Amino acid sequence: MSIQYTLRHATHPADCRSYDTAKLRETFLIEDLFQDNGINVVYSMYDRLIIGGANPVSQDVKLETFPSLRSENFLDRRELGIINVGPESAVTVDGQQFILAPKEALYIGMGVKDVTFHPAANGEAKFYFNSAPAHRNYPTKKVSLAKAETVELGALENSNHRTIRKVLINSVVETCQLQMGVTELKTGSVWNTMPAHTHDRRMEAYFYFELPEDQVVCHFMGEPDETRHLWVKNNQAVISPPWSIHSGAGTSNYTFIWGMAGENLDYNDMDKVAPTDLK
Ligand SMILES: O=C(O)C(=O)C[C@H](O)C(=O)CO
Ligand SMILES: [Zn+2]
Numbered sequence: 001m002s003i004q005y006t007l008r009h010a011t012h013p014a015d016c017r018s019y020d021t022a023k024l025r026e027t028f029l030i031e032d033l034f035q036d037n038g039i040n041v042v043y044s045m046y047d048r049l050i051i052g053g054a055n056p057v058s059q060d061v062k063l064e065t066f067p068s069l070r071s072e073n074f075l076d077r078r079e080l081g082i083i084n085v086g087p088e089s090a091v092t093v094d095g096q097q098f099i100l101a102p103k104e105a106l107y108i109g110m111g112v113k114d115v116t117f118h119p120a121a122n123g124e125a126k127f128y129f130n131s132a133p134a135h136r137n138y139p140t141k142k143v144s145l146a147k148a149e150t151v152e153l154g155a156l157e158n159s160n161h162r163t164i165r166k167v168l169i170n171s172v173v174e175t176c177q178l179q180m181g182v183t184e185l186k187t188g189s190v191w192n193t194m195p196a197h198t199h200d201r202r203m204e205a206y207f208y209f210e211l212p213e214d215q216v217v218c219h220f221m222g223e224p225d226e227t228r229h230l231w232v233k234n235n236q237a238v239i240s241p242p243w244s245i246h247s248g249a250g251t252s253n254y255t256f257i258w259g260m261a262g263e264n265l266d267y268n269d270m271d272k273v274a275p276t277d278l279k
Contacts (some may be wrong), residue, residue, distance in 0.1 A: 003039045005066045010045040013223050013243045028221060029230050030237040033207070034126060037061060039117075043068045044239050046203035047177075047261040050078075050131040051237055054117040056089075057124040063115040073113045079134040080108040080115065081168045081180045083257050085209050085235075086126030090118040098142050100127075103182050103255075105143045105167040107175060110134035126235075128207050130259035134176040143167045148181070159249075160191035170265045179260045179267060184210075185253040192256060196245040196278065197270035198224065202262030204246055207237040211254035219248040225279040245273060 011019075011027055019027065030042050033053030039061055041052035054061050065074045074080075082091060084100035091098050091106055094114050098106050108115060119125050148167045154160030166172065168180040179202075183192060208217050211234040221244045222228040230238060232248070240246035242262065 003064050003066045005041045008044045017226055028239045048133050049261045051205045052129045054127040056117045056119040061117045075112045078131045079110050079176050079178055080131045081178050082106045082127050082129040085128045087120045087123050089120040089125035092116045093140050107168050107173045108140045109137040111137045132178045132261035138174040141173045159189050160194050161186040161189040177261045182257055184255045187253050190250045193247040195272050196247040197272045199270050200242045201264050202260040203242050204240040204260045207257040208232050215252040217248045217250040224273040
């Protein structure tokens, strides 16, 4: 089955102020990332980040090129970060197989020709990925959660106690511009990324998972003094422009993957916004 792709244009922050709910959702929310035995991608004009899902159920699924890339192979001019959001399953990269446990990550460098996702032994496999333009090849590398740069932030009293695992970060793996990580909320904590921040040097995408099917996350976006919200379900993603905060509160705890591309690889380059300054 071939890749299903859609293109999302970038929005000026002043235009975003007039968006109604439907327009906001069709511009920033990605509702369907997984199709049985296929790959869905959204090509965002923010830093040309590709946000995708691979869902091999009963057959292998190959990462194929698509017309927006105008390249023979998907990774001819790009790098790729994959995080396993299903049960243990494998990915083959130019003939070398990598077994990924849940939440393990795989960085794949520019120039790789073949990336194939395999179904899990028990149940369907699910892989979330981000891809950004690259200027050189860096070696393919698997990163376990144990190898991640890990920080614990927040507190239960503020409903934001969480563990941030930076899996694809330059202290752990060399990348051109991609950074990715997994943030897990502790039971009873529902707020992510509070205090909120922006980073004009990088755009970001959030993918929410491990959220019970009957629960939701209210994701806050927009300029700090002009915020908007999107109601997000399990396995959905949000595109966050460089001028936008990206923060959420769930009706239960959940996990999310953040991925960034842009001007620098400096995770700590953020402009924090005091909660009392949000409007
Ligand atoms: O919970 C958090 O805080 C995050 O995970 C923040 C993201 O890592 C982020 O926004 C990085 O810029
Ligand atoms: Zn951020």
